[in-house]
Amino acid sequence: MSRPKESQLYRELIDSRFRFIERGTREINEIYDSVKREYSDLCDDEYKCDHYKSAGLNQPECKHVVRNALQHCKNDDIAFSVNMGYWIFSYFRNNHFLVLVQNS
Numbered sequence: 001m002s003r004p005k006e007s008q009l010y011r012e013l014i015d016s017r018f019r020f021i022e023r024g025t026r027e028i029n030e031i032y033d034s035v036k037r038e039y040s041d042l043c044d045d046e047y048k049c050d051h052y053k054s055a056g057l058n059q060p061e062c063k064h065v066v067r068n069a070l071q072h073c074k075n076d077d078i079a080f081s082v083n084m085g086y087w088i089f090s091y092f093r094n095n096h097f098l099v100l101v102q103n104s
Helices: 004-016 028-038 061-074
Strands: 024-027 079-083 086-089 091-093 096-098
Touching (some): 028 061, 028 086
């Protein structure tokens, strides 16, 4: 269960639309690091995620919050999951997100 700190982190990520992340393809650990730099006061590595604890993983709740916020942003064409652990962030111009298209 999230504490107020994690709920605030989620709201901040949604409100910021991840604009502090460099545009293009980013690996999930790079995203975690960027979030931690931007919102260090809201990221607590000592507070572990109950959801993944039952699966034997011992990850901070803030990482779960980041993944949930990324999923939310998929609906707004801000970020796209392209491979396991990789995300593409859309470019932002004139208050609009430009969708990136990758040719195979």
